[in-house]
Amino acid sequence: KQEVTQIPAALSVPEGENLVLNCSFTDSAIYNLQWFRQDPGKGLTSLLLIQSSQREQTSGRLNASLDKSSGRSTLYIAASQPGDSATYLCAVDSGGSNYKLTFGKGTLLTVNP
Amino acid sequence: ETGVTQTPRHLVMGMTNKKSLKCEQHLGHNAMYWYKQSAKKPLELMFVYNFKEQTENNSVPSRFSPECPNSSHLFLHLHTLQPEDSALYLCASSRGVGRRGGGTDTQYFGPGTRLTVL
Numbered sequence: 001k002q003e004v005t006q007i008p009a010a011l012s013v014p015e016g017e018n019l020v021l022n023c024s025f026t027d028s029a030i031y032n033l034q035w036f037r038q039d040p041g042k043g044l045t046s047l048l049l050i051q052s053s054q055r056e057q058t059s060g061r062l063n064a065s066l067d068k069s070s071g072r073s074t075l076y077i078a079a080s081q082p083g084d085s086a087t088y089l090c091a092v093d094s095g096g097s098n099y100k101l102t103f104g105k106g107t108l109l110t111v112n113p
Numbered sequence: 114e115t116g117v118t119q120t121p122r123h124l125v126m127g128m129t130n131k132k133s134l135k136c137e138q139h140l141g142h143n144a145m146y147w148y149k150q151s152a153k154k155p156l157e158l159m160f161v162y163n164f165k166e167q168t169e170n171n172s173v174p175s176r177f178s179p180e181c182p183n184s185s186h187l188f189l190h191l192h193t194l195q196p197e198d199s200a201l202y203l204c205a206s207s208r209g210v211g212r213r214g215g216g217t218d219t220q221y222f223g224p225g226t227r228l229t230v231l
Contacts, residue, residue: 004155034219043115043203043222044156089156100169101220103156 002027002094006104013080014112021075021107023090028071031095035064035075038087038106047088048075080111116140117223119204125229126194134189134226136204144209145187146220147179150201162187163209194230201225 003026013019023033032051036044048057048064050073056065063076077084087108091101117138126132138145147159161169162181176198178190187204205220 036222041224041227043117043224044205044220045115045222046219049219091156100158100161101156105153105155 002030002092002102004090004092004102004104006088006090006107008107009105010108010110012110012112015080015082017080017111018076018078019080019109021077021088021090021109023073023075023104025071025073025092025102027094028068029094030068031093033064033066033073034091034093034101035062035073036089036091038089040086044089077109080109082111082113085109085111115221115223117204117206117221119202119223119226121226122224123227123229125231126191127231128194128196130194131190131192133191134202134204134228136187136189136206136223138185138204138206138221138223140206140221142206142208142221143184144207144218145181145184146205146207147187147189148203148205150203150225152200156203159189191228194228196230199228199230201227 005024007022030052034049035047037047038044050057050066061078066073087106089106090104120135144163146161149157158171159173160179165181176193180188203225204223207218207220
């Protein structure tokens with residue numbers, strides 16, 4: 001059974017700092033891995049999706065990497081801004097006929113002005 | 114706005130009540146999902162519907178009853194719930210493409226219904 005762990009559970013940084021969020025998964029036979037953002041009281045917004053054959057994906061100030069063999073992914077946020085404050089969720093698609101995502105508990109990020 | 118709407122946004126109900134959650138997507142998708150998000154727990158998949166057929170029931174208690182009358186609408190009927198069922202219930206939709214060709218199927222989430230069971 002796939003399990004996804006995210007470290008740290010919470011992170012508080014000053015504005016402008018570069019930061020890394022970590023995600024690990026127990027079964028390396030994955031189809032893809034996604035990072036989502038969730039603002040308080042709202043649903044999830046997909047940020048980046050990395051296919052199992054890829055090593056990284058970039059979107060603006062965000063860069064996600066994937067090391068499938070070691071069961072790890074990182075989300076790098078450059079030059080953080082207060083608007084980046086949210087919960088960041090990692091989810092793994094382990095394949096199969098259904099698009100069944102296994103989520104981590106998330107990292108609550110607070111960027112202080 | 115993701116194109117997925119959920120109503121109501123907040124719901125308080127007693128354990129003997131019967132209520133329904135509604136999800137509607139305006140994206141032309143064919144797959145719809147119900148997730149449960151409890152405090153301090155990972156998001157849990159409950160049900161998956163693909164082209165109106167239920168393709169996944171993740172061992173959900175029978176007090177939760179899903180209904181998918183068409184590809185645009187998904188309901189979750191609730192009855193005799195327990196206080197531990199209090200959570201944020203999220204709906205999502207996706208194109209519902211198959212795995213052939215290595216396709217991915219990004220899920221678009223609604224804002225959720227915050228359910229409190231007294």
